[in-house]
Amino acid sequence: MGGQGQGAGLLGDRLSRYHGAQPPAAAAHRRLCLRCAGAALLGAAGALRRGRTGLRHLVGAGRGGGCGRIPGCRRPQLQSAWRDLRLPPLGRAQAAARHPGPGCRRRTLRQRRHRQQLPVRRVLRLVHRQLRFGGTPQSRRRHLRIRIGPRILGVDAVQHIRLIVAYRGTRYVGWQIQHNGLSVQQVLEEALTAIAGRRVPTLAAGRTDAGVHARGQVVKLCLPESFRYRADELVRVLNPLLPEDVAVIEAGACEPGFDPRAEAAGKHYRYTVLNRPAKPVFELGLCWHLRRELDLAAIRAAAAALHGEHDFSAFCSAGADGGHRVRTIDRLVVHREGDSVFFDVFGRAFLKQMVRNMVGTLVEVGRGRLDPPRVSAIMESRDRRRAGPCAPAQGLCLMRVYYDPEEYLRDAARIGAPD
Structure with a gap:
């Protein structure tokens, strides 16, 4: 050197x-x-x-x-x-x-x-x-390993790498390392430790809950400059060390100050409901199965009240971190493709189990148990007990994390639009 x-x-x-x-x-x-x-x-x-x-x-x-x-x-x-x-x-x-x-x-x-x-x-x-x-x-x-370290040692001392990770979260307690079970972050860091010879901390764009899947989770990590593999070789090197339900889709270099969570322009979550009498076979573990047909017109009328910036305390589960609970939903689209009903939610930040609580309330509207105007009153009440139940975790998937605002708005407008 x-x-x-x-x-x-x-x-x-x-x-x-x-x-x-x-x-x-x-x-x-x-x-x-x-x-x-x-x-x-x-x-x-x-x-x-x-x-x-x-x-x-x-x-x-x-x-x-x-x-x-x-x-x-x-x-x-x-x-x-x-x-x-x-x-x-x-x-x-x-x-x-x-x-x-x-x-x-x-x-x-x-x-x-x-x-x-x-x-x-x-x-x-x-x-x-x-x-x-x-x-x-x-x-x-996170402040130590992502911000203080590179600032003191300089940009020439480490490689800054961004990964796109996909995983099926059925058997995991979520993304973040937990003391009560196996997590996706633990599995990924163990694979990185095997090739780096020491522990490599990671930082993700979002902390998915237990049982929630992801197709486009963004992960930031730092490796020493003397690491024997290039950033674009990590897909080939890491995937054989990962279990079958976790995969690295893309890998590449990024800027030293890149923060996958703070710099995200928006996130796309999709919740899948299999709406048919027959039980799921190939979709098992990836959807919420409802036999009775849902009223999509009533669901869309109720979902209109959730657009924009609101206090979503009524859709935040107990045990969430303190602080303000004002969030912005840029788009919420409900559409059917065959036997599947998709709830596509676009936003920059979300509360704990916020998407699942919103879907659970909208499903109650589709079942006829709630009137569409009541959703607006539930949100204004900020009372979690008045909202519907939390939808099961297996139907939710983090589809993509966007860092280009124009691309984010373009894809949000395209989802669910007629061809």
């Missing part, structure tokens, strides 16, 4: 710009190449999942040899991070007791001050600040 001798300078410059201060001269003799600094940062990111007792990858004060890539590089050593980050510096009495001998106290105090100025330790102090303040544990982990 050309310019390895300048790696420490690049890292120090980026750290100084990030913290608004110049890199200390005392740390100049303990330089880090980008690869060793990246190993320390990724180790800290993985330790966040183990809570406050983690954060073990720190730089020792002159202990052990370097990596040999640049003169003076000090490879990160395993030490107790929590003790060093929380406790104040040693006093003279403690330093003398721990390092007896003439002249040791002054050298020990000076050495400890220098250790606090190492570049990687600055990174971990930033991690420590993320642990103590602000946001949920999930948001802190």
